[in-house]
Amino acid sequence: MELRVDFNRPITVGNEFEYMRQAIENMHISGDGPFTKKCHALFEQELGVPKVLLTTSCTHALEMSAILLDIQPGDEVIIPDFTFVSTVNAFVLRGATPRFIDVRPDTLNLDESKLEAAIMPRTKAILPVHYAGVGCEMDSIMEIAGHRNIAVVEDNAHGLFGKYKGKLLGTFGSMASQSFHETKNFTSGEGGALLINDQNLIERAEIIREKGTNRSRFFRGQVDKYTWVDIGSSYLPSDMLAAFLFAQLEQREKIQLHRKQVWKTYATGLKDWAAAHDVRLPYIPDHCEQAYHMFYMLLPTLELRQKLISYLRERGIYSVFHYLPLHLSDMGQKFGGREGDCPVTECISDQLIRLPFHNALTSSEQEIVIEAIREFPF
Numbered sequence: 001m002e003l004r005v006d007f008n009r010p011i012t013v014g015n016e017f018e019y020m021r022q023a024i025e026n027m028h029i030s031g032d033g034p035f036t037k038k039c040h041a042l043f044e045q046e047l048g049v050p051k052v053l054l055t056t057s058c059t060h061a062l063e064m065s066a067i068l069l070d071i072q073p074g075d076e077v078i079i080p081d082f083t084f085v086s087t088v089n090a091f092v093l094r095g096a097t098p099r100f101i102d103v104r105p106d107t108l109n110l111d112e113s114k115l116e117a118a119i120m121p122r123t124k125a126i127l128p129v130h131y132a133g134v135g136c137e138m139d140s141i142m143e144i145a146g147h148r149n150i151a152v153v154e155d156n157a158h159g160l161f162g163k164y165k166g167k168l169l170g171t172f173g174s175m176a177s178q179s180f181h182e183t184k185n186f187t188s189g190e191g192g193a194l195l196i197n198d199q200n201l202i203e204r205a206e207i208i209r210e211k212g213t214n215r216s217r218f219f220r221g222q223v224d225k226y227t228w229v230d231i232g233s234s235y236l237p238s239d240m241l242a243a244f245l246f247a248q249l250e251q252r253e254k255i256q257l258h259r260k261q262v263w264k265t266y267a268t269g270l271k272d273w274a275a276a277h278d279v280r281l282p283y284i285p286d287h288c289e290q291a292y293h294m295f296y297m298l299l300p301t302l303e304l305r306q307k308l309i310s311y312l313r314e315r316g317i318y319s320v321f322h323y324l325p326l327h328l329s330d331m332g333q334k335f336g337g338r339e340g341d342c343p344v345t346e347c348i349s350d351q352l353i354r355l356p357f358h359n360a361l362t363s364s365e366q367e368i369v370i371e372a373i374r375e376f377p378f
């Protein structure tokens, strides 16, 4: 069967080509050029975050956060079991021991009721991941972390412009990471950002991002030569990528409106079918404004999930599953992960299917998907 509906299709939405041409004509195609500055300013203004730094990926933004928190071998970090490997890898790279906790069965976000029991004397950070762009229970998380002086770093790869109780995701923790990978709402192919809410971390963040040098201060005229002052790496994206990203960000309202429409079309079109077949659709708490990152469903069993994916594939429709439980991965088992540790993640990881969802998805494509699902022989 020929392809009829892609799972993801990265597209240009505005001035991407024009801005990339400008970046080349500016003759500033390395990092921190005019388009990077435009992206920083836009984010700082729209999100009300004191400092935003573009990075080469969300993974790298997370690595920067681990360095900024001075994570040392033997320190512990608390991570939801149901997330992408980068959330944990960035900290394990610094020598941290991850402690995986299970997710809530309703939002699939870190289960805040399991936090207290997971906190150890050397726990240095908690990493909430706003799965599918729906906020974690940030009130409880911030309170538990605050009492014990544990840092909170939000992995907000899915959650840009989403809100929890009226407050933007990414503005709760001392830091948050964003992703502009081609599968995310806004993209530059590869890319990311570190949002820094704690003012005390800003100066060192600039140094770490610039290979451990005080180059940013030098360019601002604050020191008369720049030199090696700390550990660091090269976390700046090319200004050509920032130009692409800026064009996407300019269209943020249009993109988010389209994604909202796509999400609602699935939710409405599949509601009765789901109820009739014991299929669970996403749950969005009333106090959360989601970021419309994806549309998932939970099938009753692994067998049915696999059957539905291949059934759709035969009709030219590409759907996919998502994260495997981290504690059962090869690396997770080296940190002591055993079957049964995180029962909710073990269960929903088998049941979850993600439907085609991207900025170019048309209503007729969605109609094809919804019709096919309704005709799925259970």
Ligand SMILES: *Cc1c(COP(=O)(O)O)cnc(C)c1O
Residues within 6 Å of the ligand: 056, 057, 058, 059, 060, 083, 084, 086, 087, 129, 155, 157, 158, 178, 179, 180, 181, 190, 191, 192
């Ligand atoms: C996509 C994603 C990442 C990694 O993003 P990159 O920009 O590819 O490094 C990290 N965490 C989550 C939750 C993601 O979805």
